Amino acid sequence: MQSKATSVENYIQELPEERKTAISELRSCLQKNLPTGFIETMSYGMITYCVPHSTYPAGYHCDPKQALPFISIASQKNAISIYHMGIYSDENLLNWFVNEYPKHVKTKLDMGKSCIRFKKPELMPFDLLGELFSKMTVQNWIDKYETAYVKKA
Numbered sequence: 026m027q028s029k030a031t032s033v034e035n036y037i038q039e040l041p042e043e044r045k046t047a048i049s050e051l052r053s054c055l056q057k058n059l060p061t062g063f064i065e066t067m068s069y070g071m072i073t074y075c076v077p078h079s080t081y082p083a084g085y086h087c088d089p090k091q092a093l094p095f096i097s098i099a100s101q102k103n104a105i106s107i108y109h110m111g112i113y114s115d116e117n118l119l120n121w122f123v124n125e126y127p128k129h130v131k132t133k134l135d136m137g138k139s140c141i142r143f144k145k146p147e148l149m150p151f152d153l154l155g156e157l158f159s160k161m162t163v164q165n166w167i168d169k170y171e172t173a174y175v176k177k178a
Contacts, residue, residue, distance in 0.1 A: 027070030028099075036072060044100045047146030048072075051098050051105065051154070058155040062163035063095055071097040071108070076163050086174050095166050096158065104135070104142040105149070111161040113139035114169040122157055129153040 030036035033052070037045055055074060056065070063074040068091060075092040078084055085091040097108040112119045126134045129150035135142040143149050161169075 028067075029070065030067060033065060033067060033072050036067060040100050044105065044146065047105055047143075047149065048098065048100055050151065051107070051149065054151050054155050055096065055098070055158055058158040059096070060159065060162040064092070066092065068092075068094060068097065071099040073097040076167060080163060081167055093167070093170060095161075101142075104144045105146050106143075107141045107154070108139050109141065109157065110139055111166060111169065112141075112157075114173050115161070118157075118160060121160075122153075125153055125156075126150070 028036050028039065030039055037048055037052075040048060052065075052072060059074055062076065062080060064077045066073050066075060068075065073094050074096045075085075075094045077092050081093045083089060083093075085093050094108075095110050099106050099108070112122060123134065123136075129152065130148055132145070132148060135144065
């Protein structure tokens with residue numbers, strides 16, 4: 026269910042009505058809380074926040090033409106998904122989120138390695154997500170990324 030939208034606005038417009046509000050609110054939460062330096066774009070059919078080539082010229086190791094992705098959000102078939110590469114790469118951040126989640130939401134956390142899924146958009150804990158989005162700067166992400174993926178000469 027990958028979108029072919031070329032802009033964030035087009036992506037949101039093609040969503041079912043019941044998802045437009047939740048994705049828009051999630052986008053707003055990201056824009057308010059994400060540290061300075063990330064840019065918003067469409068990538069892999071999702072709204073993506075990434076480190077631009079002007080900051081990190083090497084780009085994404087899987088496809089260097091792509092800017093370095095950090096967080097993507099998507100309306101999937103059965104859920105709204107947040108792909109957070111910081112959680113995937115930072116065990117302390119992952120542990121913090123897993124421990125905080127039950128303080129905000131009574132339902133079980135539905136999560137993969139970097140993917141947090143919300144089957145009921147009305148249960149998204151925006152305060153907690155805002156805090157999560159604020160916890161890693163562009164430089165923190167570049168450092169984590171290079172430690173995990175970039176081969177040292």
